[in-house]
Amino acid sequence: MDKGGTAVPVWAALGLGFSELGGVTQHGQPGNPQPRMFRMVEDEALINRMGFNNPGADAMAGRLRTWHDSGAWPSHPVGVNLGKSKVTPVADAPADYQYSFKLLKNLADFFVVNVSSPNTPNLRQLQDKSALAEILAALQEANDENRPILVKVAPDLGFDALDEILELVEPHNLAGIVATNTTISRPAETGLYAETGGLSGRPLARRSTEVIRHLYRQSGGRVPLIGVGGIFNSADAWEKITAGATLLQIYSGMVYEGPQITRAILKGLAKRLTREGFTELREAVGTEK
Numbered sequence: 001m002d003k004g005g006t007a008v009p010v011w012a013a014l015g016l017g018f019s020e021l022g023g024v025t026q027h028g029q030p031g032n033p034q035p036r037m038f039r040m041v042e043d044e045a046l047i048n049r050m051g052f053n054n055p056g057a058d059a060m061a062g063r064l065r066t067w068h069d070s071g072a073w074p075s076h077p078v079g080v081n082l083g084k085s086k087v088t089p090v091a092d093a094p095a096d097y098q099y100s101f102k103l104l105k106n107l108a109d110f111f112v113v114n115v116s117s118p119n120t121p122n123l124r125q126l127q128d129k130s131a132l133a134e135i136l137a138a139l140q141e142a143n144d145e146n147r148p149i150l151v152k153v154a155p156d157l158g159f160d161a162l163d164e165i166l167e168l169v170e171p172h173n174l175a176g177i178v179a180t181n182t183t184i185s186r187p188a189e190t191g192l193y194a195e196t197g198g199l200s201g202r203p204l205a206r207r208s209t210e211v212i213r214h215l216y217r218q219s220g221g222r223v224p225l226i227g228v229g230g231i232f233n234s235a236d237a238w239e240k241i242t243a244g245a246t247l248l249q250i251y252s253g254m255v256y257e258g259p260q261i262t263r264a265i266l267k268g269l270a271k272r273l274t275r276e277g278f279t280e281l282r283e284a285v286g287t288e289k
């Protein structure tokens with residue numbers, strides 16, 4: 001949501017336990033022409049084709065440095081979502097990601113390799129095992145401070161493709177997987193659903209949870225999973241946690257519910273935890289029947 005790092009201290013102030021900025025690409029770019037975001041209000045859904053509008057890695061580094069120097073840097077972990085510039089051919093993707101990572105690695109706490117946005121042509125091809133391995137090798141080669149690096153996956157990948165990504169976790173020292181990005185699938189073909197882009201919000205919730213559940217079971221719970229997709233309330237959050245997520249993110253929920261969503265979810269989760277006989281959230285991870 002904070003694509004250009006313009007509101008870095010805000011997210012902690014809203015009660016969030018961590019935040020993720022970006023997506024950032026090597027080259028600054030305007031993104032797609034407007035309109036590029038659509039709300040299906042009655043379905044609590046969004047379609048976006050922003051196309052990585054961002055100031056570029058150099059400008060982002062300058063902004064993050066300014067935030068650090070200002071003393072307003074939040075005390076919670078701040079991550080950066082890394083994308084690929086539209087002008088960079090897919091074959092040169094490793095260098096594009098590595099460029100941004102080198103500039104930003106000492107300015108943030110963790111990094112998410114975004115190979116799952118539907119809004120940069122051919123980007124999702126980079127989820128292919130060998131292509132992704134090349135990107136991860138380029139990043140780890142530059143990762144002298146051992147920053148946690150995660151991969152963000154599309155909900156449209158089949159379980160076989162997800163399993164191949166899991167095979168990269170150990171050899172490339174991945175800290176976890178973010179599941180999921182927006183979907184190119186649609187619950188209907190009419191009205192705003194005919195717009196090109198990635199669908200998020202309520203209609204994404206079930207598939208996102210399925211992906212989390214699969215990754216959790218397939219990895220024997222050994223790979224940290226950040227669950228995202230259609231979380232609007234504490235019941236949605238509980239589903240993601242018990243399916244196997246250890247951390248949660250929200251985007252569409254924040255758009256529809258507003259900033260008080262954090263408090264509502266945390267209060268609900270605390271009650272649920274007690275009701276289920278747990279004392280800590282981590283005890284609930286992956287416990288669904």
Ligand SMILES: Cc1cc2nc3c(=O)[nH]c(=O)nc-3n(C[C@H](O)[C@H](O)[C@H](O)COP(=O)(O)O)c2cc1C
Pocket residue numbers: 001022023024037046048050052081114117152180181182199200201202204228229230231249250251252253
């Ligand atoms: C307007 C908009 C812009 C987004 N930009 C990015 C992005 O730059 N990088 C990324 O990995 N995901 C991006 N996402 C995807 C979200 O981070 C999230 O994975 C997805 O929306 C599902 O969560 P939600 O249902 O809570 O929105 C974007 C989503 C929206 C709605």
